[in-house]
Amino acid sequence: MRILQLHSNHIEYRPVEKEIPSAEECEQRKYRVEELIVLFTCVEKGDTVEVAQKAINDLKGYLDTVKSNRILIYPYAHLSSNLASPDDALRILKEMESHAKTLGIEVFRAPFGWCKEFSISIKGHPLAEQFRTITTGEKEGEIVSKALEAESKIKSHWLIMKLDGSMVPVEEFDFNGHEKLKIFTEYEISKVRAVQQVPPHVNLMRKLELVDYELASDPGNFRWYPKGRLIKSLIELYVTQKVIDYGGMEVETPIMYDLEHPSLASYLHRFPARQYILKSDDKEFFLRFSACFGQFLMVHDAQISYRQLPLRIYELTRYSFRREKSGELAGLRRLRGFTMPDVHAMCSDLEQAKQEFLKRFKMCVDTLQGFELTSNDYELAIRFTKDFYEQNKDFIISLVQSFGKPALIEMWDERFFYFVLKYEFNFVDNLNKASALSTDQIDIENAERYGITYVDEKGEKKYPYILHCSPSGAIERDIYAMLEKAYMEQQKGKAPSLPLWLSPTQVRVIPVSEQFFGAAEKLVTVLLEHEVRADWDDRPLTMQKKVREAEMDWVPYIVVIGQKEVDSGTLAVRDRRLAEDRKPGKVRTMKMDELVSEIKEITRGKPFQKLPLPTELSKRPKFYG
RNA sequence: GCCUCGGUGGCUCAGCGGCUAGAGCAACGGCCUCGUAAGCCGUGGAUCGCGGGUUCAAAUCCCGCCCGAGGCUCCA
Structure with a gap:
């Protein structure tokens, strides 16, 4: 509903002729009302009785403000191109009239369905002219809940599957030795509560100058500082490399799609309230919430033979958008704009899908391993229908066994x-709090919905099974997990750190005094030539202070250079990994090539990029703190 | 979205109706030229989140909004 609302000295109008057959009966004379609010009102498709009441309820405050209690509801179709039917419109307008009367407002209503002439005199004050759009607010939510209503009635059975393949209800499982699985299970089922505290990774991501909130954007859209951008970029390269090794064909697709596109609509309307909508001319577009759209549309248009299956298609979305409710956003854990690797596999039949699924399961474990996250750091949840379980017991058991720990099971009747x-x-x-990293699913519905087919041995078109996998989960969430894990280590008295291949500075060189600036710079040059991310601290501070700051930056190797090193040709290397129980890192004496080959060994197989910051610390701005 | 808590120099925080709004860190200037987690002195820097209201007087009390966190809900 749209209302042009005018605080007026007076209005005069006269019905001239009927515009539609169903026009209201009325006296064809001149009407005049003094000192009132004129509501030029346009009823739109989908407006309900609730909208009518809300329009009047919202108006009440305005009437009090301008100290008036007289209104004229004037049907005015010209405010929208999405009109309700005349019958509906009249019904809604009458509802406004009667609702206003019950609130004690003096109401006039101009006849509906007539071509009218009018003249009006409007007051000049700032609040005199207003335009309002009224919706129920819950409108979209209602569509969602209707779509999901049947689903929410379906019962979930919560079980734990042990390594021998047996399943017990969660209440009967002995969680001794599986504390995190217990926490995860409770989180999934009952949502237990934690203390009030800023998530540790939020402080870390800012202190380390990786990522930060961007107040000028929509909540949940972040800014990335150089060090954070480097880490994110390395992870993106790493995950992409994993997927290409597995056989994924990397593509790129648009981030926005036509809201009215026929194959997208049904998928989309399941969750209509979670989109960013973008207007361009008179069309509306939604920002993608996953890579599915672009890939499915692409595969839809492709000629695919059974010989080419499984067909793996991959994109790393920068970004995917989900307009999560504001209360659900939390640091890097839950964002509105996020980076998501997404690899789909089209498989000919269930047998092929299962084999492929297993292969990808291993890829997921392997990918997280690169972040130094192992099965000690995460819990497996498997969700399936009862039918699928009955027919594929051994397969599901093999997943749990391959994981090596009991898993949470959610089983649905339908x-x-x-x-x-x-x-x-x-x-x-x-x-x-628990959040998903890697995930994979077997989809039996979307091939048909998107018209994705392949040609089988007999020359017939068939719908493939589609697997949806994110081997790492959202990149931001990987960083969240690493920072949270580092914080846990810190609580245990260990030095928190990132994996060496992700450390923005791998080696920090600290000259003992200005006298050794030249030597320090030379060391850095050599390290950079070997593709080691090195920098040096040329600021006018004491050496102790520089060591301290390097430690607070989580630099894995700190090399102090002075007369001794210059004379001996060796390096004094403070090794962060050797720090224990809040004691400073141990200093190792190493040769340059030993240090380089140690770093090369530890980071082998991982991507490398230069740190996008000056190598002299004095030339770096402080982005935070 | 709802409920609760918070927002004070770049950062972390103190002040919670009444002197010119403070401290530490950071930045800047200078001294110091240093051997593995904070050297010393000085200077500049604040529309107290934004808007409105109450009051002789508002960072402080009230209302609305914005941002963050926690809870509820949600997580394709």
Whole structure:
């Protein structure tokens, strides 16, 4: 509903002729009303009785402000191109009239369905002219809940699957030795609560100058400082490399799609309230919430033979957008704009899908390993329909056995999502919150919806099974998990750190005094030539202070250079990994090539990029703190 | 979205109706030229989140909004 609302000295109007057959009966004379609010009102498609009442309720405050209690409801179709039917419009307008009367407002209503002439005199004060758009606010939510209503009735059975393949209800499982699985299970089922505290990774991401909130954007859209950008970029390269090794074909697709596109609409309307909508001319676009759209549309248009299956297609979205409710956003854990690797596999039949699924399961474990996250750091959840379980018991058991720890099971009596089987690796953080990292699912619905087919041996078109996998989960969330894990280590008295291949500075060189600036710079040059990220501290501070700051930057190797090193040709290397129990890192004596080959060995197989910051610390701005 | 808590120099925080709004860190200037987690002195820097209201007087009390966190909910 749209209302042009005018605080007027008076209005005069006269019905001239009927515009539609269903026009209201009325006296064809001149009407005049003094000292009132004129509501030029346009009823739009989908407006309900609730909208009518809300329009009047909202108006009440305005009437008090301008100290008036007289209104004229004037039907005015010209405010929208999405009109309700005349019958509906009249019904809504009458509802406004009667609702206003019950609130004690003096109401006039101009006849509906007439071509009218009018003249009006409007007051000049700042609040005199207003335009309002009224919706129920819950409108979209209602569509969602209706779509999901049937689904929410379907019962989930919560179980734990042990390594021998047996399943017990969660209440009967002995969680001794599986504390994190217990926390995760409780989080999934009952949502237990934690203390009030800023998530540790939020402080760390800012102190380390990686990422920060951007107040000028929508909440949940972050700014990335050089060090954070480097880390994110390295992870992006790393995950992409993993997927290409597995056989993924990397593509790139648009971030926005036509809201009215036929194959997108049905998928989309399941969750209509979570989109960013973008207007361009008179069209509306939504920002993608996953890579599915672009890839499915691309595969839809492709000629695919059974010989080419499984067909793996991959994109790393920068970004995917989900307009999560504001209360759900939390640091890097839950964002509105995030980076998501997404690899789909089209498989000919269930047998092929299962084999492929297993292969990808291993890829996921392997990918997280690169972040130094192992099965000790996350919990497996598997979700499936009862039917699927009955027919594929051994397969599901093999997943749990391959994982090596008991897993949380959610089993449904009936299928209500588009998938029959899904798993995630869930990270449990310092606040006992769980969030999914890697995930994969077997989708039996979307091939048909998107018209994705392949040609089988007999020359017939068939719908493939589609697997949806994110081997790492959102990149931001990987960083969240690493920072949260580092914080846990710190609580245990260890030095928190990032994996060496992700450390923005791998080697920090600290000259003992200005006399050794030249030597320090030379060391850095050599390290850079070997593709080691090195920098040196040329600021006018004491050496002790520089060591301290390097430690607070989580620099893995700190090399102090003075007369001794210049004379001996060796390096004094303070090794962060050797720090224990809040004691400073041990200093090792090493040759340059030993240090380089140690770093090369530890970072082998991982991507490398230069640090996008000056190598002299004095030339770096402080982005935070 | 709802409920609760918070927002004070770049950062962390103190002040919670009444002197010119403070401290530490950081920045800047100078001294110091240093051997593995904070050297010393000085200078500049604040529309107290934004808007409105109450009051002789508002960072402080009230209302609305914005941002963050926690809870509820949600997580394709």
